[in-house]
Amino acid sequence: MTRFVVRRNLLAWLVVGAVAGVTATAHAQAPVTITDPWVRATVPGQKATGAFLQITAHEAVTLVGGKTPVAPVVEIHEMKMVGDRMQMRALPNGLAIGAGQTVALEPGGYHVMLIDLPKAVEVGQKVPLTLTFTTTNGERLDVDIEAEVRPLGRMGRPMSHGGLGHGPQR
Amino acid sequence: MGRFIGALRRIIWVLLCAVVLSACSDRASFHAQEITGAEFGRDFALPDTEGQVRRLADFRGEVVALYFGFIQCPDVCPTALARAVEVKRLLGAQGERFRVVFITVDPERDRPGVVRAYLDAFDPTFVGLIPPDAATLEATAKAFRVFYRKVPTGASYTMDHTATTFVYDPKGKLRLAVPHAMGATQFAEDVARLLAEAP
Numbered sequence: 001m002t003r004f005v006v007r008r009n010l011l012a013w014l015v016v017g018a019v020a021g022v023t024a025t026a027h028a029q030a031p032v033t034i035t036d037p038w039v040r041a042t043v044p045g046q047k048a049t050g051a052f053l054q055i056t057a058h059e060a061v062t063l064v065g066g067k068t069p070v071a072p073v074v075e076i077h078e079m080k081m082v083g084d085r086m087q088m089r090a091l092p093n094g095l096a097i098g099a100g101q102t103v104a105l106e107p108g109g110y111h112v113m114l115i116d117l118p119k120a121v122e123v124g125q126k127v128p129l130t131l132t133f134t135t136t137n138g139e140r141l142d143v144d145i146e147a148e149v150r151p152l153g154r155m156g157r158p159m160s161h162g163g164l165g166h167g168p169q170r
Numbered sequence: 171m172g173r174f175i176g177a178l179r180r181i182i183w184v185l186l187c188a189v190v191l192s193a194c195s196d197r198a199s200f201h202a203q204e205i206t207g208a209e210f211g212r213d214f215a216l217p218d219t220e221g222q223v224r225r226l227a228d229f230r231g232e233v234v235a236l237y238f239g240f241i242q243c244p245d246v247c248p249t250a251l252a253r254a255v256e257v258k259r260l261l262g263a264q265g266e267r268f269r270v271v272f273i274t275v276d277p278e279r280d281r282p283g284v285v286r287a288y289l290d291a292f293d294p295t296f297v298g299l300i301p302p303d304a305a306t307l308e309a310t311a312k313a314f315r316v317f318y319r320k321v322p323t324g325a326s327y328t329m330d331h332t333a334t335t336f337v338y339d340p341k342g343k344l345r346l347a348v349p350h351a352m353g354a355t356q357f358a359e360d361v362a363r364l365l366a367e368a369p
Contacts, residue, residue, distance in 0.1 A: 045284030050244030073325040086333040152291040
């Protein structure tokens with residue numbers, strides 16, 4: 001279990017509180033739980049890497065972005081195979097997670113992309129990462145975590161989808 | 171009655187043939203897609219991270235696994251390279267005759283120094299090839315029927331690319347197309363089979 005800090009946008013709190021009287025409630029638990037966050041190590045000169053983690057939402061949220069001191073740009077990306085081609089795309093509307101759902105950001109799927117690294121991210125380092133979510137009532141929610149750095153040469157989880165891709169045509 | 175015996179004989183004969191044939195095809199089939207005799211991917215001639223031009227002939231006697239990718243990629247490329255490390259480990263002593271060659275489709279960002287450092291993180295014997303210009307990259311990709319495309323993302327760009335690994339036998343003939351999703355164990359079995367083929 002990772003220790004993390006949740007900061008709700010105070011202004012949103014006040015507005016919602018004034019209008020609704022009952023807000024997104026004073027949670028006995030944080031609205032999201034983050035587990036097993038890690039970042040893939042880089043070598044000097046490598047400009048980007050990925051952060052991977054599991055997110056469990058206790059209310060419907062959308063992961064819309066993030067911040068980290070190790071990279072000026074953070075984007076939420078999806079990797080997918082289309083036939084034998086690899087495609088990576090930034091998710092324009094973020095990653096929506098329903099109440100009670102757990103979504104894994106792991107190799108072969110979603111990841112948090114850390115871009116324009118000024119220097120290498122090394123094994124042994126802890127990478128502070130703030131993840132920004134929006135809730136259904138328009139609140140912003142910042143969650144602070146620390147991700148361990150794992151070696152570059154490490155195997156991701158074996159890809160689960162079976163079947164052979166389409167090789168080149170003869 | 172005689173007709174019945176004849177029919178039975180025929181059935182047994184057919185069954186026997188089926189067993190023999192399936193045994194043969196079992197022995198002859200690879201986990202990966204076999205592309206023996208393919209009209210593409212005959213050779214390459216590209217500078218490595220030390221600036222030396224490398225060709226397929228440099229790796230005679232080895233099974234070569236050739237992969238196109240780019241190192242600013244957080245996902246598929248490290249996964250494919252980590253799988254190659256695992257294949258080599260599974261091959262044991264035979265692993266010395268397994269050669270990984272990585273061609274970048276992003277030579278603009280993947281300069282020799284960073285490619286070398288990146289591959290060293292997996293295995294120092296992995297060879298990195300860097301097309302010296304866009305025209306060479308295009309010609310190489312075309313020769314291998316490999317697709318690549320630069321795609322802008324919010325802050326920079328990423329590359330879509332074919333994630334198939336091409337495998338050559340020790341004589342330098344293109345034999346297999348290994349899909350990205352295939353596991354290391356099956357890959358290693360295929361490589362072992364190629365290494366065991368009569369010279």
